[in-house]
Amino acid sequence: MLAGGAYTVLAPGAAAQENPPLSSAAADGKALFDVSCVSCHGRNAQGVEGRGPSLIGVGAASVEFQVSTGRMPMARQEAQAARKPEVFTRDEIDQLAAYVQELGGGPVVPAGDNLHADGNVAIGGELYRINCSQCHAFSGGGGALSSGKYAPSLRPATDRQIYAAMLSGPQNMPVFGDNQITPEQKADIIAYIQQTLKDDGDPGGLFNLGRYGPSTEGVAIFLVGIVALVFASLWIAGKS
Amino acid sequence: MKRRKFDVAAVPGNTARAVDDRFQVATPLRRLLNKVFPDHWSFLLGEIALFSFIVLLLTGVFLTFFFEPAMTEVIYNGSYAPLRGTPMSAAYASTLDISFDVRGGLIMRQMHHWAALLFMAAIVVHMLRVFFTGAFRKPRETNWIIGSLLFWVGFLAGFTGYSLPDDGLSGTGLRIASAIMLSIPVIGSWVTAAVFNGEFPGTIIISRFFIAHVLLIPGLLVALITVHLGLVFKQKHTQWPGPGRTNGNVVGERMFPRYAIKQGGFFMVVFGVIALMGGLFQINPVWLFGPYEAWVVSAASQPDWYVMFLDGSTRLMPDWEITIPIGEGYVIPPLFWPTVVLPGILVAISLLYPFMEARHLKDYRSHNLLQRPRDVPFRTGLGVMALTFYVILTLSGANDVIADKFQISLNAMTWAGRIGLLLLPPLAYYVTYRICLGLQQHDREVLAHGVETGIIRRLPDGRFVEVHQPLGAGDGHGELDYAGWVVPKKMNRLGALGPAIRGFFYPIERPAEAPVSPGHPPVEPRPEREEITSGENRP
Numbered sequence: 001m002l003a004g005g006a007y008t009v010l011a012p013g014a015a016a017q018e019n020p021p022l023s024s025a026a027a028d029g030k031a032l033f034d035v036s037c038v039s040c041h042g043r044n045a046q047g048v049e050g051r052g053p054s055l056i057g058v059g060a061a062s063v064e065f066q067v068s069t070g071r072m073p074m075a076r077q078e079a080q081a082a083r084k085p086e087v088f089t090r091d092e093i094d095q096l097a098a099y100v101q102e103l104g105g106g107p108v109v110p111a112g113d114n115l116h117a118d119g120n121v122a123i124g125g126e127l128y129r130i131n132c133s134q135c136h137a138f139s140g141g142g143g144a145l146s147s148g149k150y151a152p153s154l155r156p157a158t159d160r161q162i163y164a165a166m167l168s169g170p171q172n173m174p175v176f177g178d179n180q181i182t183p184e185q186k187a188d189i190i191a192y193i194q195q196t197l198k199d200d201g202d203p204g205g206l207f208n209l210g211r212y213g214p215s216t217e218g219v220a221i222f223l224v225g226i227v228a229l230v231f232a233s234l235w236i237a238g239k240s
Numbered sequence: 241m242k243r244r245k246f247d248v249a250a251v252p253g254n255t256a257r258a259v260d261d262r263f264q265v266a267t268p269l270r271r272l273l274n275k276v277f278p279d280h281w282s283f284l285l286g287e288i289a290l291f292s293f294i295v296l297l298l299t300g301v302f303l304t305f306f307f308e309p310a311m312t313e314v315i316y317n318g319s320y321a322p323l324r325g326t327p328m329s330a331a332y333a334s335t336l337d338i339s340f341d342v343r344g345g346l347i348m349r350q351m352h353h354w355a356a357l358l359f360m361a362a363i364v365v366h367m368l369r370v371f372f373t374g375a376f377r378k379p380r381e382t383n384w385i386i387g388s389l390l391f392w393v394g395f396l397a398g399f400t401g402y403s404l405p406d407d408g409l410s411g412t413g414l415r416i417a418s419a420i421m422l423s424i425p426v427i428g429s430w431v432t433a434a435v436f437n438g439e440f441p442g443t444i445i446i447s448r449f450f451i452a453h454v455l456l457i458p459g460l461l462v463a464l465i466t467v468h469l470g471l472v473f474k475q476k477h478t479q480w481p482g483p484g485r486t487n488g489n490v491v492g493e494r495m496f497p498r499y500a501i502k503q504g505g506f507f508m509v510v511f512g513v514i515a516l517m518g519g520l521f522q523i524n525p526v527w528l529f530g531p532y533e534a535w536v537v538s539a540a541s542q543p544d545w546y547v548m549f550l551d552g553s554t555r556l557m558p559d560w561e562i563t564i565p566i567g568e569g570y571v572i573p574p575l576f577w578p579t580v581v582l583p584g585i586l587v588a589i590s591l592l593y594p595f596m597e598a599r600h601l602k603d604y605r606s607h608n609l610l611q612r613p614r615d616v617p618f619r620t621g622l623g624v625m626a627l628t629f630y631v632i633l634t635l636s637g638a639n640d641v642i643a644d645k646f647q648i649s650l651n652a653m654t655w656a657g658r659i660g661l662l663l664l665p666p667l668a669y670y671v672t673y674r675i676c677l678g679l680q681q682h683d684r685e686v687l688a689h690g691v692e693t694g695i696i697r698r699l700p701d702g703r704f705v706e707v708h709q710p711l712g713a714g715d716g717h718g719e720l721d722y723a724g725w726v727v728p729k730k731m732n733r734l735g736a737l738g739p740a741i742r743g744f745f746y747p748i749e750r751p752a753e754a755p756v757s758p759g760h761p762p763v764e765p766r767p768e769r770e771e772i773t774s775g776e777n778r779p
Binding site (some may be wrong): 148198206237 | 280283339340358509517
């Protein structure tokens with residue numbers, strides 16, 4: 001009797017409680033969602049079997065990454081959504097993010113456009129090489145995964161997109177939550193990507209050969225070195 | 241006082257006489273300076289390798305002044321900010337110093353690396369020339385073997401050099417090398433422990449690779465190159481067939497002065513191309529790779545191009561593990577087949593090919609005249625077949641980069657490589673064989689009927705025939721013998737041994753006069769040849 005009474009007091013009133021009303025930004029986001037996203041992610045973002053996953057609990061970070069890089073809305077169902085020009089404006093992305101956030105919570109990217117202001121590139125480089133280079137490669141140029149999936153190039157990514165990707169683990173990327181890589185370490189990694197990988201200016205020459213390593217270097221030695229020298233030997237042997 | 245007259249013009253002669261009085265070198269030197277070299281461009285491909293080897297020695301010596309071959313851990317404090325404060329080996333730190341703090345160090349490092357890639361590429365291209373023209377036949381089998389060994393020793397030189405900076409990429413390569421050694425049955429673990437002085441990576445491997453890379457392997461290369469060139473001198477060059485060229489002579493130009501000057505110039509060109517590549521194209525940016533740590537592996541980790549075929553064969557190999565039921569079961573890992581057995585077979589075939597071909601053709605005579613690739617379809621076919629095999633393996637070594645950049649599934653690339661490796665080489669053999677036969681047939685046709693003129697004539701009965709210009713004298717219906725050399729196939733090449741007007745970028749109008757020998761009367765100047773043109777006059 002006492003236990004039953006305690007249960008009635010403490011248990012969540014699942015049936016009784018109404019969903020809290022959406023904020024106005026989230027309501028605008030829901031309107032956008034019901035036009036552009038509902039066909040795959042389903043009503044109330046609960047997902048559609050075989051088409052799109054549920055968005056309950058993925059958080060604003062996930063929306064921010066997927067929509068601001070143009071990956072969502074997806075062009076077609078394939079191994080992986082590709083980066084393309086974004087469909088929604090900054091404000092619309094914020095509204096969609098607010099809607100998904102209010103549906104089930106989840107990770108949120110901190111405010112601000114510069115998230116690497118106090119990052120340390122040396123620590124960031126070490127963390128990058130340990131955690132990121134397996135897929136995105138030393139140079140941040142990206143790499144292949146199995147069956148048509150791939151790790152994209154980091155060159156076009158903004159601070160917020162990199163941060164959101166680490167928080168939400170989009171597509172085939174693992175989640176790097178704040179308990180694995182702290183927010184300070186995330187700032188270090190972003191600093192390494194933005195300051196070193198993008199802006200080091202390739203001290204080795206005018207052409208960096210895409211920084212793909214020995215594969216493009218091998219192409220260059222034949223297309224440039226051997227071709228030039230075969231022409232030179234044709235020229236010299238002709239001088240008799 | 242009478243001033244002694246100083247005759248400048250007599251200085252070289254007097255000096256030469258003084259040298260000869262003391263050392264008696266005139267007779268051997270004359271033989272040497274008069275040595276005749278053939279003038280075809282394809283004979284210069286081996287020189288590219290020789291000259292890039294010289295560049296390798298020069299730049300390599302520079303690098304040893306600053307490189308520290310040790311694995312002791314240091315904290316980097318040089319001028320490359322993103323690595324400052326990072327613990328790393330002394331080898332990697334000194335490589336960073338060479339790249340950022342030593343004046344001219346980065347271009348020297350890049351030139352050294354480009355020269356290494358060029359050395360191996362030129363060896364392969366030179367080897368293809370020798371193979372496809374049959375220059376390896378008796379009496380030159382030994383030089384073919386030495387040349388093949390030069391490739392494999394160069395392979396070792398490249399791999400040890402690639403490992404020295406101890407960066408993230410080369411450490412990954414070294415890890416794979418240790419796995420390959422471990423995969424050898426029975427002796428594998430002993431070999432690995434001996435090379436690394438215990439477990440991978442140990443603390444000694446960079447020092448050992450350093451002494452191998454700067455002393456043992458270059459010493460071996462110098463020795464092999466010396467014997468290679470000595471044999472070329474002793475056995476003389478091969479040459480293409482042609483007027484006046486027989487199995488018993490060499491037609492070409494004397495070594496001194498023209499050939500020597502041309503070769504000096506060619507060395508400058510090779511040096512210049514390497515320097516340009518070292519300055520313009522970034523190679524092996526070790527600062528991006530970071531120090532080697534066992535837990536750091538990057539996507540798109542590849543070896544240099546000449547090792548990439550082994551990477552490719554490893555990627556294509558199915559995971560077939562052989563368990564032999566001895567004791568608790570002895571396992572031969574799948575890595576053993578593509579990285580130990582396959583290169584072993586390739587070395588054996590490449591070394592023995594001259595003997596296998598001679599045995600197959602029952603041809604044990606000496607050959608100093610080359611063969612055109614089309615005239616020996618089976619050899620040309622085999623060569624293209626081997627080349628296809630090698631190229632598929634090399635492309636498969638980079639299949640993740642290709643898959644990513646051309647948006648192909650990596651799995652599809654692997655299967656395309658597996659199927660292609662079995663299907664394409666025989667197909668390449670067949671296609672090459674047919675092309676050779678077609679080219680042969682066209683040569684014979686031109687010899688029999690003459691050159692196609694492009695003039696179509698209509699006969700009174702309405703038929704169209706193409707007018708051929710006969711090559712031979714008379715009515716042009718007598719078939720000429722094929723001499724193993726280029727058959728003229730264009731109108732304006734008729735009657736000329738080579739192009740009638742010499743010059744590469746612009747025609748040199750007057751052909752060079754024949755030199756006048758003091759013992760013989762002057763030769764009549766040869767009559768001006770008129771080029772057969774379309775009727776427009778060259779300004």
